[in-house]
Amino acid sequence: MIRYVDLDAAEGAALDELTRSVLRDHGASSSPSLLDDLSLVAHRMPPRLIRELRRFRTAEEASCLVVRGLPVDDRRLGPTPLDWREPPREPESEVHEVFLTLATAHLGDIFGWSTLQNGRLVHDVLPVPSHENDQSGHGTVELAWHTEDGFHPYRCDYLLLLGLRNHDAVPTGVAGVDQVVLSDEHREVLSQPRFLIRPDTEHLRHARTLAADRGSPHAVQLMQDEPEPCAVLFGHPDRPYLRIDPAFMSPLPGDPEAAAALEALTAELQRNLTDVVLSPGDLLVIDNYRVVHGRAAFKARFDGTDRWLKKAVVTRDLRKSRAHRKSAAERVLL
Numbered sequence: 001m002i003r004y005v006d007l008d009a010a011e012g013a014a015l016d017e018l019t020r021s022v023l024r025d026h027g028a029s030s031s032p033s034l035l036d037d038l039s040l041v042a043h044r045m046p047p048r049l050i051r052e053l054r055r056f057r058t059a060e061e062a063s064c065l066v067v068r069g070l071p072v073d074d075r076r077l078g079p080t081p082l083d084w085r086e087p088p089r090e091p092e093s094e095v096h097e098v099f100l101t102l103a104t105a106h107l108g109d110i111f112g113w114s115t116l117q118n119g120r121l122v123h124d125v126l127p128v129p130s131h132e133n134d135q136s137g138h139g140t141v142e143l144a145w146h147t148e149d150g151f152h153p154y155r156c157d158y159l160l161l162l163g164l165r166n167h168d169a170v171p172t173g174v175a176g177v178d179q180v181v182l183s184d185e186h187r188e189v190l191s192q193p194r195f196l197i198r199p200d201t202e203h204l205r206h207a208r209t210l211a212a213d214r215g216s217p218h219a220v221q222l223m224q225d226e227p228e229p230c231a232v233l234f235g236h237p238d239r240p241y242l243r244i245d246p247a248f249m250s251p252l253p254g255d256p257e258a259a260a261a262l263e264a265l266t267a268e269l270q271r272n273l274t275d276v277v278l279s280p281g282d283l284l285v286i287d288n289y290r291v292v293h294g295r296a297a298f299k300a301r302f303d304g305t306d307r308w309l310k311k312a313v314v315t316r317d318l319r320k321s322r323a324h325r326k327s328a329a330e331r332v333l334l
């Protein structure tokens with residue numbers, strides 16, 4: 001399920017040089033000029049890495065890819081911010097954001113959500129004071145495993161997590177649908193639209209604020225109030241994709257068969273959960289159609305040494321979400 005790729009020292013050095021020069025040329029990791037030129041620039045990455053990313057996308061053999069060996073210098077990073085809104089003390093982390101952005105180009109289109117981190121394309125995953133109990137990247141309680149943005153029809157195809165700092169080796173957990181053992185009856189039920197997935201609290205909170213500012217309801221609120229019944233398994237019956245987030249979902253009311261099938265799949269994924277510790281410079285690419293992910297509970301210190309990841313989401317087809325975006329070229333869902 002997990003394919004590991006270890007960059008050698010020369011590849012790591014080449015990436016370091018490339019990302020620094022790209023940041024000098026374009027000024028920011030998500031600058032319009034870089035996004036315009038992204039596929040060109042991304043072809044200056046080491047060829048072996050490009051091949052691995054493209055094969056991951058096309059072949060659907062591995063469902064997680066771990067790329068190790070990007071040089072990350074803890075001393076140059078500066079302290080872990082206390083909030084994703086806080087501008088980083090040092091410019092260094094943006095060098096690594098460039099790496100993440102370039103990597104996305106070989107998988108599809110990087111995009112953002114107006115309801116998450118102000119529409120930023122690269123997110124910070126770090127503990128935020130007073131959000132310890134949140135079921136989000138800002139919490140410290142166990143983050144229940146999930147399909148990323150599973151409630152949303154235009155959720156990502158791929159999710160990328162890049163480790164910057166993880167002194168306590170807090171693991172990310174992954175489990176793939178290919179490994180689960182289920183009866184044909186359960187598979188059949190799970191393939192029917194008998195389940196409701198509601199938005200998580202982070203999307204909802206910002207959707208409410210945006211709706212108040214705009215004076216009109218937000219699409220995410222409608223998905224909360226009237227979720228469209230969906231299937232958990234879809235695609236090819238022999239190698240199905242999945243869409244699941246037990247913490248925010250339920251079977252249709254009065255459907256014990258759906259409840260039992262969901263429970264069986266949940267138990268199987270739980271049984272198959274595998275830890276991946278993202279150390280500095282480790283990139284984890286998750287196929288969001290085939291793998292769920294979560295994170296163990298941990299203790300935050302809030303002293304600048306806390307766990308810190310960068311995150312990006314990728315769609316294979318930005319066009320399908322056109323009704324949710326201001327313009328064809330806009331990458332942020334309203």
Ligand SMILES: NC(=[NH2+])NCCC[C@H](N)C(=O)O
Binds near residue numbers: 137202245246
């Ligand atoms: N089971 C859950 N916590 N689901 C919501 C996930 C929250 C958010 N997408 C995150 O990964 O940070």
Ligand SMILES: O=C(O)CCC(=O)C(=O)O
Binds near residue numbers: 125136293
């Ligand atoms: O912190 C982690 O390892 C996973 C976080 C996560 O699920 C996310 O940011 O989507």
Ligand SMILES: [Fe+2]
Binds near residue numbers: 146147148293
């Ligand atoms: Fe997640």
